[in-house]
Amino acid sequence: MSLSDKQIKSILKRYEARRLINKKASKERLDEVIQKIPHVKVINDTITDKSLDISKSIFNSPTDRESLLTTLKNELMALKKKRTELLIANKYTADYLDPIYTCALCKDSGYVGDHKCSCFKQAIIDVAYAQSNLQGILQVENFEHFNFDLYDDEVNKAMGISPRENAKSVYAYCKKFTETFDSTFSNLILYGQAGLGKTYLCNCIAKALLDKSKTVVYVTAFQLFRLLETYRFHNNEQIVTYDEIDDIYTCDLLIIDDLGSEIINQFTTSELFNGLNTRILSKKPTVISTNLEPSGWSVNYSNRIVSRIFGHYTPLKLIGNDIRLKHYN
Ligand SMILES: [Zn+2]
Incomplete structure (x- = not known):
């Protein structure tokens, strides 16, 4: 970088x-x-x-x-x-x-010694990806502060589970993901409607791993593709060097928030495939959050992505009503 x-x-x-x-x-x-x-x-x-x-x-x-x-x-x-x-x-x-x-x-x-400490690498990533405010957010949004009460505890008939019980199991899975990060290679895709705590869970995961001195790049899909586009086509008269893209492939954890919010075209689809595939090959975990249901994944992205990439991801679905409104009750 x-x-x-x-x-x-x-x-x-x-x-x-x-x-x-x-x-x-x-x-x-x-x-x-x-x-x-x-x-x-x-x-x-x-x-x-x-x-x-x-x-x-x-x-x-x-x-x-x-x-x-x-x-x-x-x-x-x-x-x-x-x-x-x-x-x-x-x-x-x-x-x-x-x-x-x-x-x-x-x-x-x-x-x-002569090498940059992981905290220094992370400081550079924070500046480069304009995620310097991340640390502040993570003081609030972390596993310790997760509030299950925001989720309804009435059983959802179609799912056979209440949103609260479901959130508990998704939470447990995400927490375990961070605890076994060094020993187990896995990737997560958190999906469900907007406002069910997907970004919050991404933040919990980021905090737990930053605390373990891992390097974490946190980007929205929109930011990610704008960065890649600028790199490829030198848009906005801004020069993005390969070094700046490198962290996306090499950081310990990549979090892509809100996949599906980007403009989907051949370019973004092939970049997504390359990026995620490179990380899988080098056993670098990625966490994705998206509002898209699995049926929409193959509509938005090619079958190649869905079969080659998403097969390596554990899908975790959040259900219920928008919990953001409940913060203000
Ligand atoms: Zn250090």
């Missing part, structure tokens, strides 16, 4: 801000602990003094370096053990004074 220098700089600035905030939070914790357990300060000062002493000794007699370092290591271990005991005795967790990181993988540096 190629972003401008300015965009990259602004991402790196956010990392810097994050480090400062976390450092401040760590310092506040330390102040609080010292207030309550003054001996922790004595231990911390001793750790600093001993480290300095040893550095000096090594400087004075470099040949003793190894044995001096071993002595230091043992002394520091004993001091830290004592500090942990004090923390636990005062009802703190053992790691309460450990440095705080938003991303433990890269310690908020954005890099693990």
